[in-house]
Amino acid sequence: MSKSAGATKYRIQSIDLLRGVIMVIMALDHVRDFFHIQASTSDPTDLATTTPQLFFTRWITHYCAPLFVFLAGTAVYLSGTRKTKNELSISLLKRGIWLVFIELVVMNFAFTFNPKYHHTILQVIWVIGISMLLLAIFSRLNFKWVLGTGLAMIVLHNCLDFLHFPERGNLGIFLDILHKKQFIQLANGHILGVLYPIIPWPGVMFCGYCLGKLYDKNFQPERRRKILILLGSGITGVFVLLRLVNIYGDPSPWSQQHNLTFSFISFLNVTKYPPSLLYLCMTIGPGLLSLAYLEKIQNRVTAFFLNFGRVPFFYYVIHFYLIHLLTVVAFFISGYTLGEIIPRRTPFLFRPDDFGYSLSAVYAIWIFVIATMYPLCKRFNNYKSSHSYWWLSYI
Numbered sequence: 001m002s003k004s005a006g007a008t009k010y011r012i013q014s015i016d017l018l019r020g021v022i023m024v025i026m027a028l029d030h031v032r033d034f035f036h037i038q039a040s041t042s043d044p045t046d047l048a049t050t051t052p053q054l055f056f057t058r059w060i061t062h063y064c065a066p067l068f069v070f071l072a073g074t075a076v077y078l079s080g081t082r083k084t085k086n087e088l089s090i091s092l093l094k095r096g097i098w099l100v101f102i103e104l105v106v107m108n109f110a111f112t113f114n115p116k117y118h119h120t121i122l123q124v125i126w127v128i129g130i131s132m133l134l135l136a137i138f139s140r141l142n143f144k145w146v147l148g149t150g151l152a153m154i155v156l157h158n159c160l161d162f163l164h165f166p167e168r169g170n171l172g173i174f175l176d177i178l179h180k181k182q183f184i185q186l187a188n189g190h191i192l193g194v195l196y197p198i199i200p201w202p203g204v205m206f207c208g209y210c211l212g213k214l215y216d217k218n219f220q221p222e223r224r225r226k227i228l229i230l231l232g233s234g235i236t237g238v239f240v241l242l243r244l245v246n247i248y249g250d251p252s253p254w255s256q257q258h259n260l261t262f263s264f265i266s267f268l269n270v271t272k273y274p275p276s277l278l279y280l281c282m283t284i285g286p287g288l289l290s291l292a293y294l295e296k297i298q299n300r301v302t303a304f305f306l307n308f309g310r311v312p313f314f315y316y317v318i319h320f321y322l323i324h325l326l327t328v329v330a331f332f333i334s335g336y337t338l339g340e341i342i343p344r345r346t347p348f349l350f351r352p353d354d355f356g357y358s359l360s361a362v363y364a365i366w367i368f369v370i371a372t373m374y375p376l377c378k379r380f381n382n383y384k385s386s387h388s389y390w391w392l393s394y395i
Contacts, residue, residue, distance in 0.1 A: 011310070012078065012215050015294040017302050018287065019071050020309025022064040024370055027319050029061035031366040033348075034327045037356030040345045045269050047262060054360055055265050065124050066283040068312070069201055070208035072128055077212025085140050085380035092136035098394055099129030102317070110320040112347045113328070119347035121193040122177070125316070130198055131205040133235060138206065141368030145212040153203025158277050159252045160199070160381060181273035193347070197274045204280065211288075221295065239278055243267060244278055244365060250276040311381045314395050319373050326365065 033039050033209045040093040042049040044058035048330040103126035112119055140144045160179050173192075176182040179199045185193040242249040254266040270279040294302075308315050331341075345353045357365075384392050 009046055016076060016309035017294050018189050018290050018308050020305030022067050023308045023312055024305065025061055025314050026064040027369050029058065030320060030323050030365045031369060032057060032362050034323050034356055035365050036349055036362050038361060039345065040353045041355060046384065047257065047266060052261055052265065057359065059268060063283045066204055066275060066280055067287045068124060069128055069131065069204045070284055073208025074212045077209045078215060088139055089136045092132045092139065096132035096136065097126050099132065103129065104275050106317060107320065113349040115323055118189060119191050119193060121195060123195050127196040127198060127201040131202040134202045135205060143210065146206050150203040150206025150210065152327065153200040154280055155277060157200040158249060179274055187326060195273060199274060225292045225295060227389045232285050232288030232292065234290065235281050239281035239285060243278055244309060249278040286287035301382055307378050307381060311377050311384065314380050315373060315377050316375060319369060322369060322372060
């Protein structure tokens with residue numbers, strides 16, 4: 001049964017707006033992965049091979065995953081205000097299982113276009129699902145337990161960098177999934193790519209969940225804004241201070257380079273896999289400041305980004321398929337043959353190791369992707385806001 005838009009759910013525009021901005025930026029990194037000439041042969045954060053333009057193209061997208069997970073936690077809190085604790089917990093269990101399934105089946109095919117699933121890649125949708133499964137348990141506990149556990153996971157997890165774990169066996173595989181970026185050789189030639197280890201991502205969601213208290217309907221907007229500015233400034237300051245000290249918070253210390261630009265790049269070049277304390281401070285701090293300043297802005301530009309921010313799951317799934325389909329088109333236009341579909345360096349079919357274009361072309365393709373996604377998201381957003389089918393909440 002459907003209902004009219006008159007029963008519109010309570011939404012926070014600044015949250016949708018920030019989510020929309022990071023969704024648009026996110027596509028830039030995914031386009032670069034598929035279309036940049038150096039994507040298969042070098043790391044854009046490797047100071048020995050990168051350029052400032054390439055580094056900052058990658059660096060700006062660092063803000064996407066942490067804020068995506070963080071705001072997912074805030075959305076959970078807001079949805080929980082309309083449910084009992086038991087209802088919220090059950091809902092999180094269902095959504096967590098659903099998201100893990102989507103990552104393993106739907107998204108892995110989008111990444112690879114390999115129907116035999118020789119590579120299983122665990123990325124952000126998987127870790128959001130796992131975080132929701134854990135939050136299903138913790139949401140039943142006292143609020144302070146959720147916040148304390150989240151903060152402890154974020155602040156202390158880099159202590160694991162100093163420990164040596166078994167490299168083989170089931171225990172080794174489990175620990176890799178827990179806290180290590182790794183490609184694990186499984187049976188029958190299958191490979192498990194753990195790009196998003198579990199720790200500390202649930203902590204990010206837990207903290208986002210706790211931030212939801214600031215968005216209770218009775219919470220004064222000016223007080224919320226002051227708290228967001230205080231938190232955002234403080235967390236950003238912690239990043240700068242700890243990075244200057246250069247002892248704890250990231251497994252890769254920064255160092256002086258051959259010029260000031262690359263020294264600054266080294267300072268910003270923190271670890272994403274798994275996300276270090278400094279990586280999370282560098283991204284979440286400015287994210288909270290953005291929430292404070294976006295709250296009062298409303299114009300055509302914000303309407304553009306809101307279109308994406310209100311349907312993030314739909315956007316995320318569809319834009320990956322669109323990018324990979326464009327890769328297939330470019331593959332054949334570039335004169336590659338069927339014998340070159342399988343690359344050596346990456347699991348992405350139709351993306352040969354020597355395939356790709358300049359960084360300028362990557363930006364042009366990115367703009368095309370966003371322009372294509374805009375009407376799709378707008379139409380789906382209108383449909384979703386005017387209907388209440390149960391399955392729409394899962395898309």
